[in-house]
Amino acid sequence: MTTSVTPDADVIGKRSEHLYFALRNPKVVIGLTIVIGLLLLGVIGPFFLNNDPNEYIGPKSEGPSGDFWLGTTYFGQDVFSQFVHGLRSSYLVGGLGAVIAFAIGLSVGFTAGYRGGIVDELLNMLTNVVLVLPALAVLIVISSYLEVRGVVSQGIIIGLFSWPWVARAVRAQSFTLRNRDYVDLAKLTGKRAPQIIIKEIMPNMASYLLMSVILLFGGAILFAAMLDFIGLGPTNAVSLGTMMQQSMAWSALHLGLWWWFVPPGVAITAIVGSLYITNVGLDEVFNPKLREM
Numbered sequence: 001m002t003t004s005v006t007p008d009a010d011v012i013g014k015r016s017e018h019l020y021f022a023l024r025n026p027k028v029v030i031g032l033t034i035v036i037g038l039l040l041l042g043v044i045g046p047f048f049l050n051n052d053p054n055e056y057i058g059p060k061s062e063g064p065s066g067d068f069w070l071g072t073t074y075f076g077q078d079v080f081s082q083f084v085h086g087l088r089s090s091y092l093v094g095g096l097g098a099v100i101a102f103a104i105g106l107s108v109g110f111t112a113g114y115r116g117g118i119v120d121e122l123l124n125m126l127t128n129v130v131l132v133l134p135a136l137a138v139l140i141v142i143s144s145y146l147e148v149r150g151v152v153s154q155g156i157i158i159g160l161f162s163w164p165w166v167a168r169a170v171r172a173q174s175f176t177l178r179n180r181d182y183v184d185l186a187k188l189t190g191k192r193a194p195q196i197i198i199k200e201i202m203p204n205m206a207s208y209l210l211m212s213v214i215l216l217f218g219g220a221i222l223f224a225a226m227l228d229f230i231g232l233g234p235t236n237a238v239s240l241g242t243m244m245q246q247s248m249a250w251s252a253l254h255l256g257l258w259w260w261f262v263p264p265g266v267a268i269t270a271i272v273g274s275l276y277i278t279n280v281g282l283d284e285v286f287n288p289k290l291r292e293m
């Protein structure tokens with residue numbers, strides 16, 4: 001008597017295997033621990049703070065103490081309060097930018113790669129146009145023309161210019177996968193193009209798509225930090241980038257107020273670096289040849 005293994009069971013088995021190796025991979029564990037830890041601080045922390053991040057509540061330029069864990073700014077604002085709210089804003093910009101870029105890149109890439117022909121040529125031309133645009137310069141111009149800049153608008157702008165490389169990579173993968181036997185079989189059973197893409201092609205690219213989201217997330221946080229640092233950050237919120245911009249604008253480095261600019265700089269480096277480490281670890285998890293046994 002023979003036992004048959006259904007495709008669903010095979011997928012579940014692969015997921016369990018990947019989860020097992022992910023939990024054993026130190027890069028994935030350390031990277032996610034740092035990213036999730038800072039995320040929780042940014043999400044939960046503001047609920048335990050009684051003061052507004054821009055409120056003048058203490059003595060000016062005071063170093064870290066029991067009353068002010070990360071000291072105060074040149075104007076007497078609580079740096080820890082700004083840091084916690086800044087984490088929330090930076091994660092929001094990164095998440096929103098990554099989701100928008102991923103959705104556009106996925107839609108353009110799969111449509112171009114699966115359809116081919118004139119549709120592929122038009123979408124590929126659009127992708128190349130956006131790809132050759134100096135993204136940072138365009139973001140600077142757009143941001144400078146906005147009278148009120150918020151975290152959400154910043155995330156949307158970043159997402160609209162971060163998708164081309166995802167679209168090109170997904171398009172190339174779709175070209176390869178669209179001629180596989182299981183895709184031909186799905187066509188014979190009467191499945192429509194969206195169903196085939198979602199149920200047949202996407203699962204075979206799941207690992208690559210997951211790592212793409214991580215890279216987009218880290219890239220969006222860096223883009224936002226660059227805009228913030230040159231004075232084009234949110235006008236109605238505090239972010240890690242605006243903290244660094246304000247500290248540099250008021251000569252915190254020369255005045256020795258290290259507690260004003262070091263925490264946000266370390267946090268940005270830790271988040272982006274941890275995302276990169278996580279990505280490397282996931283590559284080892286999904287590629288059996290790279291696994292450390």
